[in-house]
Amino acid sequence: MLMVELRMSMATWIDYVSPYLLLWCPINKERVGGYFFNHQLQHQFYRLSITRIRKMASYQAPKSSSRINEKHRAAIDELKKELGANESPLSDARNAKAQATTMASMLNNGVGTIKFQEKKDWSGSIVGSIPPTIQINKSSKFSHRGTPPKDSNGSMGAVVYVGPNVQGGPDNCAWIMAWSTLGDGTENKIYVETGPSTKYPSGSIDWDTIKSSLQNSSNESHYFYEDSQTEVSSQIAKNGNNPLAAAVFDVTLV
Structure with missing residues (x-):
């Protein structure tokens, strides 16, 4: 049971944190404050965030x-x-x-x-x-x-x-x-x-x-x-x- 809960927690963490990690991939990279920032994925991440927020708002709002x-x-x-x-x-x-x-x-x-x-x-x-x-x-x-x-x-x-x-x-x-x-x-x-x-x-x-x-x-x-x-x-x-x-x-x- 503990192993299942850990796997579920890890899956949830990856789902929500991975888009942030992608921003720092070494593709079209530029050094910013000691990190390599990925401009190519910045726009995709923004669209993903907006879509996720809209879905959450739609789910929570009463019809x-x-x-x-x-x-x-x-x-x-x-x-x-x-x-x-x-x-x-x-x-x-x-x-x-x-x-x-x-x-x-x-x-x-x-x-x-x-x-x-x-x-x-x-x-x-x-x-x-x-x-x-x-x-x-x-x-x-x-x-x-x-x-x-x-x-x-x-x-x-x-x-x-x-x-x-x-x-x-x-x-x-x-x-x-x-x-x-x-x-x-x-x-x-x-x-x-x-x-x-x-x-x-x-x-x-x-x-x-x-x-x-x-x-x-x-x-x-x-x-x-x-x-x-x-x-x-x-x-x-x-x-x-x-x-x-x-x-x-x-x-x-x-």
Whole structure:
């Protein structure tokens, strides 16, 4: 066991220290302060260091947050205007445990048409139908209703859309929006995710994890997936039995 630990320690030491040692190799050497400095490898080492720092930052930074950028916030505000005004909190307080209806609007800000894949009804059901597709720079809406006592958790569900992250490409990315309107006077919540479509296979999505994330979320949610360069932001009215929910499905071009 001690030998294994020593080998691992040595491997780690070589991985991080060897680039520094390479700087002093006798290639294109110049004597600096008693050492031979390798100018040829200086630039390569700088690029290696920057790449390593970026990878570490990407690994440590959370992909999910409630921070919504100005572009997405402006789009969400427009979507909510199209849906209409919120129901007043006073009216809802008088009708606690009444029917809960989430009115949602989704904007496709990506690079191709996105397609509905599947939905999840934890409590309540879709009123009418869900838009089968959403064209580029277009929005679509739907309503989800929970009626007590049958739907004990009000309106709680999720939808999944898939589409490309490059123009003309395959539907290799997915966007998820989940919401919770309990209708009991507590604050409404929303949660979004995005990533490769293989992470969300039809019929085999890990809905338990998404539900847990939803329950720990707030009335705003943002998610960025670096590998696919996809992004999603959302917001739901904090109070009310009939809140407006809006989401922006995006592809970050780099």
